[in-house]
Amino acid sequence: MINPDFSLSQDDIESFNESGFLKLKSIFTGALIEHMKNLSGSQVAPPSDNYGTGFSKLKYDIGNDDPTILALMSDPVLAQTMMTLTGTPLFFTQGLGFELEKNKSTGFPWHVGTQSFGFQRREDPGFTIWTPLCHIDPRGQRGGMAYVSKRVLSGEFVYQHINMLPEFMISELSAGHDLSYEDFSRLKNSLLNSPDMGRLLNRFAVEDAFEPGDALVFDKYVLHRSVQLGEGPIPSRLAYALRFSSIDARYDKARVDALAFPRETFNYDVGSPFNDHVGEKDGEDVYQSSYFHDTREARTLGRQSALG
Numbered sequence: 001m002i003n004p005d006f007s008l009s010q011d012d013i014e015s016f017n018e019s020g021f022l023k024l025k026s027i028f029t030g031a032l033i034e035h036m037k038n039l040s041g042s043q044v045a046p047p048s049d050n051y052g053t054g055f056s057k058l059k060y061d062i063g064n065d066d067p068t069i070l071a072l073m074s075d076p077v078l079a080q081t082m083m084t085l086t087g088t089p090l091f092f093t094q095g096l097g098f099e100l101e102k103n104k105s106t107g108f109p110w111h112v113g114t115q116s117f118g119f120q121r122r123e124d125p126g127f128t129i130w131t132p133l134c135h136i137d138p139r140g141q142r143g144g145m146a147y148v149s150k151r152v153l154s155g156e157f158v159y160q161h162i163n164m165l166p167e168f169m170i171s172e173l174s175a176g177h178d179l180s181y182e183d184f185s186r187l188k189n190s191l192l193n194s195p196d197m198g199r200l201l202n203r204f205a206v207e208d209a210f211e212p213g214d215a216l217v218f219d220k221y222v223l224h225r226s227v228q229l230g231e232g233p234i235p236s237r238l239a240y241a242l243r244f245s246s247i248d249a250r251y252d253k254a255r256v257d258a259l260a261f262p263r264e265t266f267n268y269d270v271g272s273p274f275n276d277h278v279g280e281k282d283g284e285d286v287y288q289s290s291y292f293h294d295t296r297e298a299r300t301l302g303r304q305s306a307l308g
């Protein structure tokens, strides 16, 4: 599933440490890419709610318990790669699928993973391996992602910003002010996507080329956005993302509750119960949650050595 001769260079490691992201060239075999295509192709669906409307299709919780995806987690090369880069014992939490339709879908604007890492505290490490399932040519049809080095600007503060919103919105509503979904969307997104900030981030953005089998690893503080799929031969772009959490992460109840507010008030619904189900009490060990009872070991990267 992992190309046996995949390896990291010293430059790769330094670059990841500095920027928070790294393109993993030819890490996955053709067979695994085919599997990811089948898995996400059969399960992604048009967004049914206000969340993710920039995608033609999007779905959380794809392959969370898929035997092939779980088998990937015991691959020593993947475990070693992630340990070398992150220095953190990790477990696989969630898989996601994203589809962009040519000349139409805008995907996500500038953001960080406040939803996918919404169960853990701001300071708990979280990582994504994002795998586009077709060629991405940033000089041609595009359709990949753009990201900004943490050395230029880290998105860590966005995890604080998102938690300011419910209290603010509740006080606005109780003062009798109207608050529409559009107001919420602006409050959430304009910080990073105002015309000026958008221009600033775009100036510093990196947009890689990808061949099938290449992937991007990035940490949860890296500011990133979808890049529209333009004119060209590819009708739509599918990508499959794997999320990983530190095994030391703690359940952050206030963060989970903050995500529930726009879901209930504005139909801003990701359609995933994940964050609500992987913990109960604030400060609990997420890794020990009964949600992972049957799969805890299978989700853990490098579990042989971890159990050692």
Ligand SMILES: O=C(O)CCC(=O)C(=O)O
Residues within 6 Å of the ligand: 098, 107, 108, 113, 128, 130, 144, 145, 224, 225, 226, 227, 239, 241
């Ligand atoms: O595939 C995309 O366009 C967005 C992916 C993304 O934002 C993510 O995986 O965090």
Ligand SMILES: [Fe+2]
Residues within 6 Å of the ligand: 108, 111, 112, 113, 224
């Ligand atoms: Fe994202």
